Amino acid sequence: MIRLLRAxxxxxxRTFAYPDGPPPPLPDRFRGxxxxxxxxxxxxxxxxxxxxxxxxxxxxxAIAIDLGRCLFCAECAAACxxxxxxxxxxxxxxxxxxxxxxxxxxxxxxxxxxxxxRLRRLFGRSLKLRQVSAGGCNACEADVNVLSxxxxxxxxxxxxxxxxxxxxxxxxxxxxxSENMRLALRKTYDAVAPPKIVIAIGACAxxxxxxxxxxxxxxxxxxxxxxxxxxxxxxxxPLTMLDGMLRLLGRLESAxxxx
Amino acid sequence: MSGADRFxxxxxxxxxxxxxxxxxxxxxxxxxxxxxxDGGLRVAAWFGVPxxxxxxxxxxxxxxxxxxxxxxxxxxxxxxxxxxxxxxxxLHLFERELAEQFGLVAEGHPAPAPVRSQPPLVASxxxxxxxxxxxxxxxxRVEGQEVxxxxxxxxxxxxIEPGHFRFQCHGEQVFxxxxxxxxxxxxxxxxxxxxPDRRTIHYLETAAGDTTxxxxxxxxxxxxALAGTAAPPRGAALRAIALELERLANHTGDLGxxxxxxxxxxxxxFCGRIRGDFLNLSAELCGSRFGRxxxxxxxxxxxLEPARRERLRAGLDRTFTxxxxxxxxxxxxxxxxxxxxxxxxxxxxxALALGLVGPAARAxxxxxxxxxxxxxxxxxxxxxxxxxxxxxxVHARARVRWLEMEHALAFLHATLAxxxxxxxxxxxxxxxxxxxxxxxxxxxxxxxxxxxxxxxAGRFARYKIVDPSFHNWSGLARALRGGQISDxxxxxxxFNLSYCGHDL
Numbered sequence: 180m181i182r183l184l185r186a187x188x189x190x191x192x193r194t195f196a197y198p199d200g201p202p203p204p205l206p207d208r209f210r211g212x213x214x215x216x217x218x219x220x221x222x223x224x225x226x227x228x229x230x231x232x233x234x235x236x237x238x239x240x241a242i243a244i245d246l247g248r249c250l251f252c253a254e255c256a257a258a259c260x261x262x263x264x265x266x267x268x269x270x271x272x273x274x275x276x277x278x279x280x281x282x283x284x285x286x287x288x289x290x291x292x293x294x295x296x297r298l299r300r301l302f303g304r305s306l307k308l309r310q311v312s313a314g315g316c317n318a319c320e321a322d323v324n325v326l327s328x329x330x331x332x333x334x335x336x337x338x339x340x341x342x343x344x345x346x347x348x349x350x351x352x353x354x355x356x357s358e359n360m361r362l363a364l365r366k367t368y369d370a371v372a373p374p375k376i377v378i379a380i381g382a383c384a385x386x387x388x389x390x391x392x393x394x395x396x397x398x399x400x401x402x403x404x405x406x407x408x409x410x411x412x413x414x415x416x417p418l419t420m421l422d423g424m425l426r427l428l429g430r431l432e433s434a435x436x437x438x
Numbered sequence: 439m440s441g442a443d444r445f446x447x448x449x450x451x452x453x454x455x456x457x458x459x460x461x462x463x464x465x466x467x468x469x470x471x472x473x474x475x476d477g478g479l480r481v482a483a484w485f486g487v488p489x490x491x492x493x494x495x496x497x498x499x500x501x502x503x504x505x506x507x508x509x510x511x512x513x514x515x516x517x518x519x520x521x522x523x524x525x526x527x528x529l530h531l532f533e534r535e536l537a538e539q540f541g542l543v544a545e546g547h548p549a550p551a552p553v554r555s556q557p558p559l560v561a562s563x564x565x566x567x568x569x570x571x572x573x574x575x576x577x578x579r580v581e582g583q584e585v586x587x588x589x590x591x592x593x594x595x596x597x598i599e600p601g602h603f604r605f606q607c608h609g610e611q612v613f614x615x616x617x618x619x620x621x622x623x624x625x626x627x628x629x630x631x632x633x634p635d636r637r638t639i640h641y642l643e644t645a646a647g648d649t650t651x652x653x654x655x656x657x658x659x660x661x662x663a664l665a666g667t668a669a670p671p672r673g674a675a676l677r678a679i680a681l682e683l684e685r686l687a688n689h690t691g692d693l694g695x696x697x698x699x700x701x702x703x704x705x706x707x708f709c710g711r712i713r714g715d716f717l718n719l720s721a722e723l724c725g726s727r728f729g730r731x732x733x734x735x736x737x738x739x740x741x742l743e744p745a746r747r748e749r750l751r752a753g754l755d756r757t758f759t760x761x762x763x764x765x766x767x768x769x770x771x772x773x774x775x776x777x778x779x780x781x782x783x784x785x786x787x788x789a790l791a792l793g794l795v796g797p798a799a800r801a802x803x804x805x806x807x808x809x810x811x812x813x814x815x816x817x818x819x820x821x822x823x824x825x826x827x828x829x830x831x832v833h834a835r836a837r838v839r840w841l842e843m844e845h846a847l848a849f850l851h852a853t854l855a856x857x858x859x860x861x862x863x864x865x866x867x868x869x870x871x872x873x874x875x876x877x878x879x880x881x882x883x884x885x886x887x888x889x890x891x892x893x894x895a896g897r898f899a900r901y902k903i904v905d906p907s908f909h910n911w912s913g914l915a916r917a918l919r920g921g922q923i924s925d926x927x928x929x930x931x932x933f934n935l936s937y938c939g940h941d942l
Binding site: 330343 | 555556599600637644725730731
């Protein structure tokens with residue numbers, strides 16, 4: 180018992196101050212939102228397109244990246260001879276509509292807006308989510324789990340991962356939705372009482388990730404269920420996920436932008 | 439003549455010409471595998487390679503005592519091959535997989551069933567009806583008036599991957615647990631054929647995402663072997679550092695989850711956070727908590743400059759101190775020990791017969807660790823102590839994890855203190871045509887075996903991935919036999935196997 184108390188004292192209070200205080204520091208090599216400089220592109224150069232594993236980059240009219248497909252591997256930045264692509268440290272990436280993930284120098288990422296007034300009244304202070312892994316590699320799943328640990332403690336915001344879809348207000352979907360999970364995902368969705376929301380987390384759940392185009396997968400959650408929040412990354416950092424969820428619930432506007 | 443004499447003897451990480459591999463008649467190959475396993479070898483991989491005339495069967499056996507591997511093959515032209523699973527249980531899932539991937543029949547298999555409910559691997563078998571979904575169709579069943587059946591999954595209660603578990607119970611007692619997987623199948627092995635290409639490394643990194651470093655290292659060692667090159671010492675050391683950080687993070691998470699499953703909340707909640715702190719050390723190395731981008735063919739995608747190395751060492755000490763304070767509480771809490779001890783026992787002889795690997799094998803007293811037995815890269819110069827425990831129960835599987843964490847810490851400090859100088863990555867040329875290579879990496883779950891065969895142009899004609907979970911799911915089913923169904927979550931956590939690594 181003495182050792183338990185000593186351990187408790189040693190471990191201390193570790194819940195992040197965020198969003199009231201600064202977010203936890205991200206490492207200098209963290210790859211967040213990419214920064215594009217189309218004026219540097221040389222005519223006819225396709226080096227970035229050639230190395231991209233998921234065909235996320237398009238060049239016409241100017242360089243653009245589909246963050247829904249992007250694996251954040253940064254091969255494009257390494258391949259670019261002119262430095263037209265660099266990887267910034269901004270973790271805020273979640274959006275409300277799939278097409279908004281298409282980013283270019285002209286079109287900045289439109290960060291997720293809050294749910295409408297009715298849903299915010301229902302879910303704003305209590306959102307129960309059931310997680311469904313459908314072909315996920317356990318990286319997104321692991322970092323969804325992290326949100327419930329005492330460092331992130333999403334219970335502070337009334338968000339909780341629950342054991343049954345019958346207890347849930349919505350789903351978190353990870354993975355490209357394997358054909359072998361398509362039915363199970365649909366049934367789980369149907370088992371959630373309306374109104375309900377769906378959060379697609381990670382490149383796989385958005386567009387299929389590395390499995391884009393495979394006949395063994397449906398190519399993302401959107402092929403099976405309607406999606407309300409898209410969180411890019413492979414996997415997204417827990418801070419990116421939390422940022423998206425808090426924006427969806429309208430809980431970040433008043434807390435201010437701390438970066 | 440011993441069975442082992444029929445094989446080509448070589449080592450992991452070395453390419454051999456395909457024609458040098460002895461070709462035997464199918465039944466003789468099957469018998470030679472059984473004889474060799476009776477003689478102490480074990481099955482690392484046993485799979486098919488599509489050929490114009492049929493299927494080439496390839497056996498890859500690990501000879502741990504001699505740090506070697508043994509290879510042999512056979513060409514199958516008919517629709518069936520003889521099963522030896524009854525004589526050599528560790529073959530049972532490999533044979534089922536072979537049957538499923540090539541539309542074959544494993545003649546005499548004691549329990550034929552789908553492995554992943556996947557379509558056949560090659561297009562020649564296309565047009566076959568789509569496989570039934572996993573968990574449907576006939577499942578093994580115990581009959582009797584007081585026997586009842588419990589089905590769980592694919593969608594479970596926790597944030598966990600999908601799988602279906604069917605228990606045959608008498609009251610609380612489990613007679614049999616049938617595990618049906620395949621929900622995570624996304625066509626990894628099929629898509630790797632024809633590579634290496636720009637997606638290859640991402641398939642490797644996501645084969646089992648919690649083992650990004652382990653699978654990527656196995657794949658890159660394989661590509662380097664086939665290209666006749668090797669990662670430079672500094673690059674190899676950085677990969678080993680990342681592999682041990684991956685082990686620390688996952689073992690911490692597992693020990694916390696085990697504590698949670700017996701209702702011991704201090705360790706459960708501390709470890710949940712500490713696991714994240716270890717992941718952050720991986721992110722310090724390469725920007726990704728899961729090590730994405732670190733392991734690349736030819737070495738490491740990132741270097742470790744002096745200031746970063748000091749940050750890593752300090753972070754490692756700080757995090758490990760937290761881990762020790764949290765985890766050592768387990769061993770002196772009698773309520774935890776009462777639940778851990780004698781729960782989910784896998785006897786040593788069963789672990790050997792089933793071919794278990796990793797901490798699950800070592801917890802049943804099987805002294806087996808690839809870092810010592812088949813060392814590659816940085817492990818050649820710096821062997822890691824092997825942790826074993828004799829009792830085969832949940833406690834042993836927990837204890838082995840903790841001992842491995844201590845050994846990993848010692849390895850990390852020694853490697854960080856004497857990091858080789860020089861470049862971290864070298865260019866990798868074309869792969870040798872018509873060749874085969876095997877790589878063996880001790881990931882945190884155990885043996886990761888990758889095998890690649892190239893065609894005439896040096897492209898992958900077949901790429902085989904054997905995740906440790908492929909061996910160990912049978913161990914979980916064994917651990918439940920005669921146990922209580924309410925112990926399932928605890929037993930399951932004590933193995934913590936991968937669904938996606940199995941389903942591929």
